[in-house]
Amino acid sequence: MSAYVQFADTAKSFGSVEVVRKTNLGLERNSLVVFLGPSGCGKTTLMRMVGGLDDPTSGSILLGGEKVVRPDRRRGMVFQSYSSFPWLTVERNIAFGMRYRGDITSAQKSERTRHYLDLFGLADFAASYPNRISGGMRQRVAIARTLAAGSDVLLMDEPFGALDALTRERLQVELRLIQIREEKTVIFVTHDVEEAVFLADRIILFSRRPASVVADIDVAAELGPQRPLEIRETQKFFELRNKVLHLIRNETGTAV
Ligand SMILES: Nc1ncnc2c1ncn2[C@@H]1O[C@H](COP(=O)(O)OP(=O)(O)OP(=O)(O)O)[C@@H](O)[C@H]1O
Secondary structure, three states: OOOOEEEEEEEEEEOOEEEEEEEEEEEOOOOEEEEEOOOOOOHHHHHHHHHOOOOOOEEEEEEOOEEOOOOOOOEEEEEOOOOOOOOOOHHHHHHHOOOOOOOOOHHHHHHHHHHHHHHOOOHHHOOOOHHHOOHHHHHHHHHHHHHHOOOOEEEEEOOOOOOOHHHHHHHHHHHHHHHHHOOOEEEEEOOOHHHHHHHOOEEEEEOOOOEOEEEEEEHHHHHOOOOOHHHHHOHHHHHHHHHHHHHHHHHHOOOO
16 A cells, blocks of 8 residues: 655754664555654654745655645644633634635535534533633644645644543544544554554664664554554553663663
């Protein structure tokens, strides 16, 4: 299968600081890929280049065979900090990403908003403002808005990092279900090895800065696509988690 997101000799420096070493990496469509690596190694920079927010210093990034040159709605970003608009209701936050779309009618926009309100269990909070809902709900709103806008690639930079453990677990399960159901391609940055193994079809482990790929782990081959919570209790899961921890220690010489 050919790659949907392709890093092609992609390299990035800021001034004299080399942040990403020449990288060739292809990511398949409709898969969830986790980027793991030591703090400051360049993971966010890699994501920003896929998003079109930063240009590579050399090489390029291709999306569906086309060179990425600027941000567009096909790629949506979700960050750790809550990115909903406090002056808009939950419903209007979700509709916000569609405001300039001329290719769908306002009835279709309302229908899409309703679909994502329901999908994320937000229907009862449609008229609430973000400061009146929980942190987990606010991250649901951020993801729903990105999907409603029409993104088929989600770039998620530690999106659950600020949530308590139980909420985080619930959102991980939901994200995995929605990613499969809505057929999205997700690049997910995390420092949490359990989160990485639970979510990923594939984990790409990066070295210390300048980032280069040191391991490429096919998690889907071991765990399959469905990730019920109980999978965390299985021997396969423990073995994979230990394998990843071992690789991190040996290949990057650090904790992530
Ligand atoms: N706009 C910029 N100008 C100069 N240096 C930058 C810029 N953006 C990032 N850097 C540097 O590039 C390096 C990689 O940063 P990046 O945020 O991509 O790492 P990261 O792996 O996402 O880190 P973390 O895991 O801590 O979030 C860091 O040393 C950072 O200081």
